[in-house]
Amino acid sequence: MLQSNLLQTDRTRLPLGGQTPSNQIDGGGIGDLVKFAVIFARRRYLMIIVTAALVFAAAMLYLRFAPPTYTAQVQILLSNPRAQFVQQQSLVPEPVVDAAQIETQLQMIRSRGIAAAVITQLDLANDPDLTSTRWSFSSLLHRIRNPDQEPEHVSKADVPNEGAIAALLDRLSAYRIGYSKIIEVSYNSSSAERAAEIANAVANAYINDQMNAKFEATRTAASWLQERLHNLNEQALTAERAVSAYKSQNNIVSTGGKSIDEQPVNDLNARLVAARTQTSDAQVKFNRYDAVLRANAAGSSTISAPDAASADVLQSSIINTLRQQYLELSRREADWSARFGRDHLAVVNLRTRIRDIRTSILEEVKRLAETSKNELEAAQQRQQELEKQLGRAVSQSRLTNSAELTIRELESRAKSLRAMHEAFLQHSMGATQQETFPISETRVIFPASPPERKSKPKAKLVLGFGLAAGLALGIGLALLRDVVDRVFRTSSQIEAALDLPCLSLVPLLSSPKAQKSTVRSQQSDEDLRSHTMSNVPTLHRAVIGMPLSRFTEAIRSIKLAIDHTPVKASNQVIGITSALPNEGKTTIAASLAHLIGHSGKRAIVVDCDLRNPSLSAAMAPNATFGLLEVANGKRSLEEALWHDPRTNLAFLPAVRRGPLLHTSEILSAENISKLFDRLRQTYDYVIVDFPPLSPLVDVRVTASLVDCYVLVVEWGRTKIDVVQHALHTAPTISDSLIGVVLNKTDIRAMARYDAHRSDYYDDSHYVRYGLSDS
Structure with a gap:
């Protein structure tokens, strides 16, 4: 059963986008998922069972009439x-x-x-x-x-x-x-x-x-082989005859196929390779001497010792001797310069001797470089001469060996054709034999044997698939119905979709049939003269007649939310509205007013639904003047008020004498504002029954009259998109809303929709404290 106490939730803590709070998910885990599945099955079990039964019946019909395979x-x-x-x-x-x-x-x-x-x-x-x-x-x-x-x-x-x-x-x-x-x-x-x-x-x-x-x-390959053998035999014979005829014409006797001029050409090749090697070595040696000369150019004041790149220079005994002297004098010059100074006569003499030795080393290197250059030129001349000799020998060899090359070509072709003929002959003999042995x-x-049982249709598979498909289809249709069911059914939906707290979940009460035709006759003349409400509908007085019911507890939740809302310090004037007509806002307003009046507070309920004053028709059907007459000054407030003797509740009706074309202008007039200021001074609570938001614009101009609004939404009927659009088009009302009341709630069905709070609606929680449905 639906818990009707106040679900006060701070707006800053509401989950957005319809998501469950993370702590709920983390705490519940698989248990919450299983609980949701069980509740979903309880909610849609009939659709799932009927769909599964229909699909299973179709599978059985298929098994009955399908031919066996x-x-x-x-x-x-x-x-x-x-x-x-x-x-x-x-x-x-x-x-x-x-x-x-x-x-x-x-x-x-x-x-x-x-x-x-x-x-x-x-x-x-x-x-x-x-x-x-x-x-x-x-x-x-x-x-x-x-x-x-x-x-x-x-x-x-x-x-x-x-x-x-x-x-x-x-x-x-x-x-x-x-x-x-x-x-x-x-x-x-x-x-x-x-x-x-x-x-x-x-x-x-x-x-x-x-x-x-x-x-x-x-057979095709064998026929082709026979024809190919004949052609290859003719070609081989022709090639062999051509070899014999060419040898006879050129008086050539075979000597193993080796040319007479091959040996001189080979010798010249070997000598040319050696000459090129000598030329390369001489070039490398000359390059090394030249590198030493460039490194110790005449403009340099010091000479560096030859390194690994000048190994040929170090092979000269003269240079080695001069180098040793050079190093010894350099050491002494450094020592004496440190002892006697760089300008001492002995140090100057040492530097002169070092310079002379350096000049001698360079002269010796120049001499060796000149010698190496001469050797390089000689090697290059020998190489050029050998290249010319080789060219002449090759040219002569080509002329003398052309006949032998021709013979070799003819012999090679003849051998190839003969070898191909032998190979094809062997394959032809094998093909002839294989024609008599096909495999x-x-x-x-x-091999296949007659099967003992039919393969199609398989009864167990078809029935199992039919049952599974029926369950899957039923669950899918149930999920689809839940998805398209865009109405308010839980407080979580209200909090997620509207970003507003759910103040109360008001259960549905069966309304007794009103005897409107006898209402006027049942009231005494004294009640009419004193404006006493003696025949208030039972539904509006349910909070008095059933003080221990869930309905009354839900109305108490609304009053508690009004008294303790953090939006404003004083919530004296409370506006009750809804998104669409017939959502029960009038009943909520009347019940809330009776509850406050019965508690001893000075309370008044005002009917501001000027175009459809249903609250006035229910509580004061014989009223002849009311809100409009008081605001215009035609009647005093005391004359227009009606009173309930049981709850000490005051009621200011709205009497409709004809079509009202500008109700929004009437509610936004200054005299209405003054009237509400007077009501604030006289009463502790002013409950105002406003028209709905979507059909009319009257509520949008009343923001200056009230302290806060309460939005009434009907359970299982009001579309979420409609309420969101209504609040979006009325931003002044949305800013002053303290919460939403989910009205006409099916208590027994709530446990099937609110998975996370399904145990919260158990009857035992209410029976323990003396609460009941009636």
Whole structure:
């Protein structure tokens, strides 16, 4: 049952976008999910059960009327190993069995040629399974694919009709078993014997087709070999005659095929390689001397010691001697400069001697560089001379050996043709022998036998699938209904969609039939003169007649929220409105006013629904003047007020004498504002029943009259989008709203919608404190 106490929630703590608070999710986890599923099932169990039953019944009807189907399987092995001598003599290469090759064989098994051969062999042209005389899914699919083709009931003698071939292929399937070279062929038929017969016939037709194809290929290859042998023999004889004739013409005797001029050319090649090596070495040596000279140019004041790059320079004994002297004098010059100073006569003399030794070293290096340059020029001359000699020798060798080259070419061609002739002759003899021994790479390893039980339809599978599909469809439809059910049913929806706290969840009360025709006669003249409300509807006084009911507790929650809302310090004037008519705002306003009056507070309820004063019609149907007359000054406030003797509640009705065209202007007038100021001074609480937001704009001009608003929303009827739009178009009202009241709530159904608070609506919580529905 719905908990009717106040659900006071700070706006800053409300979950947005309809999301559950994170602490709720973390704390509940799988338990909350299971609880939600159970509550969802309780809420939509009837739809789920009916949908599942209908789908299950359809599955049973299908099992009852669907024709049985038997499936026979036959297994075929690809790449059947052949005898060794057959492999050696075969003209057709062994096929490489890979994924593409196996897929090709699968398509060949399901080809139209194999199907036509089986139909012709078994005389299946008029078989009931392959003709349109019997209903089947394959025939229906064939008719959809070929709408213009008329069914052929009788086939011609040797030509199967297209419908029979298509029907057989629809019932035939072939697939590879795992990653092996085994193919399993299956055929579906209404007869177990016919299924096995056709499956075996398909396998045999496929193997015969393979053998015929290989036999034809072998015979074609043998014929081509015979013709090719004859041509190769003629070409070889012609080439051999040409070799003999050329030798006779040029008086050439074979000496092993080696030319006389080959040896001089080889010697010159070897000498030229040696000369190029000497030239390269001389060039490297000269480059090293030149590098030393550039490093110790005349403009440099000091000479550096030769390093690894000048190894040739260090091989000279003269330079080594001078270098040792140079290093010794440099050491002494550094020592004396430190002891006697750089300008001392002895130090100056040492520097002069160092300079002389440096000049001597450079002169010696220049001499060695000149010598190396001469050696380089000599090596280059020898290399050029050898290159010229080699060129002349090669030219002469080409002229003298042209005849031998021609002979070699003729002999090579003759040998090639003769070798090709011998190879083709051997293959031709093997092909001739193989024509009498045809064999296929495929064989049947497990023939088909009549199946003992039908393969389709499978009762357990169909019934299980029907039940599962029915449950899934039922759950889907239930979820769809929940998604499209865009109405307010829980306080969480209000808080998430409107960003407002839910002040109370008011249960639905059955309203007694009002006897409007006798209301006027039942009131005494004294009550009319004193403006006493003696016949207030029972629904409006439910808070007095049922003080321990959930309805009364819900109204107390509204009053508590008004008294303790943090928006304003004083909430003396409270406006009650709704988004649409007939949501129960008038009942909430009257009940709240009676509750406040019964508690001893000075309370007044004002009917400001000028176009439809339903509260006035219920509480003061005999009133002849009211709010408008008091505001215009035609009547005093005391004259227009009606009183309830049981609750000490005051009521200011609104009397409608004719059509009111500018009610919003009336409510925004200064005299109405002054009237409300007077009511503030006189009463503790002023409860105002306003018209709804969506049809009229009257409420939008009353922001200056009231302290806060309470929005009434009907449970299970008011659309969320409508309320959001109404508040969006009335921002002044939205800013002053302290919360929302979910009215006319189905208490027993709430536990099926609020998953996280389903245990919160148990009757035991209310019975323990003496509360009840009535």
